[in-house]
Amino acid sequence: xxxxxxxxxxxxxxxxxxxxxxxxxxxxxxxxxxxxxxxxxxxxxxxxxxxxxxxxxxxxxxxxxxxxxxxxxxxxxxxxxxxxxxxxxxxxxxxxxxxxxxxxxxxxxxxxxxxxxxxx
Amino acid sequence: xxxxxxxxxxxxxxxxxxxxxxxxxxxxxxxxxxxxxxxxxxxxxxxxxxxxxxxxxxxxxxxxxxxxxxxxx
Numbered sequence: 001x002x003x004x005x006x007x008x009x010x011x012x013x014x015x016x017x018x019x020x021x022x023x024x025x026x027x028x029x030x031x032x033x034x035x036x037x038x039x040x041x042x043x044x045x046x047x048x049x050x051x052x053x054x055x056x057x058x059x060x061x062x063x064x065x066x067x068x069x070x071x072x073x074x075x076x077x078x079x080x081x082x083x084x085x086x087x088x089x090x091x092x093x094x095x096x097x098x099x100x101x102x103x104x105x106x107x108x109x110x111x112x113x114x115x116x117x118x119x120x
Numbered sequence: 121x122x123x124x125x126x127x128x129x130x131x132x133x134x135x136x137x138x139x140x141x142x143x144x145x146x147x148x149x150x151x152x153x154x155x156x157x158x159x160x161x162x163x164x165x166x167x168x169x170x171x172x173x174x175x176x177x178x179x180x181x182x183x184x185x186x187x188x189x190x191x192x193x
Contacts, residue, residue, distance in 0.1 A: 011151040011160050 024069060028060055050087045055080025121158035126181045128156050130174040145169040 008016065035052055059076025063069065131141055138156075142149045145166060154160035155170075162170070167182055174181065 009148045009151050010163055010166060011147070011154060014160075 020069060021067075024063060028056060031056060051080045051082075051084030054083035121161065122184065123158045124156050124181070126176075127152075127170065127174070130176050130181060134174060136174075141170070141173060144173045 032053075035049055035056075039049055055076040055078075058079040059072050062075045063072035066072065131138070136144075138152045139149045142152045145152075146169070147166065151160065151162075151166075155162050167178060171178055171181055
């Protein structure tokens with residue numbers, strides 16, 4: 001795709017960058033607030049929320065470092081997906097072991113109850 | 121920021137309008153006006169272009185003197 005020539009004056013470009021900078025931070029804090037509202041009102045899944053927050057924090061750090069909007073957004077999206085996958089995998093593993101342990105404890109209680117009846 | 125009278129004077133010496141100067145340096149008339157009113161800080165590249173067109177040095181057009189408490193040039 002052919003890159004279009006920038007027709008903006010240097011003052012106009014500075015103003016545009018300033019507007020982009022302010023708008024970006026407004027959008028970031030707005031999304032942050034929206035996530036917390038969703039948590040308290042609707043009880044969203046932890047992995048989704050954690051992935052979103054991780055992505056937003058990473059986006060903010062990268063934007064502050066390099067001031068490149070789309071690149072920082074792409075990094076944030078990637079980190080969101082990656083974090084969601086990690087949290088999901090971690091929670092799945094933990095819940096699997098928790099279920100196994102619960103099953104083992106329940107079986108142990110049943111055996112104790114049966115042993116107790118036989119002795120009586 | 122204070123007004124830049126030096127640019128206005130240099131422009132008048134050359135009998136140039138703001139529009140003519142803007143076209144000569146490759147910016148809009150609003151930018152030249154904003155520089156003269158002290159509302160915009162131009163880049164060094166634009167400063168040098170303005171100096172070249174008006175035939176003045178950077179010190180002549182853009183020197184603002186020292187802050188309060190220090191000696192002036």
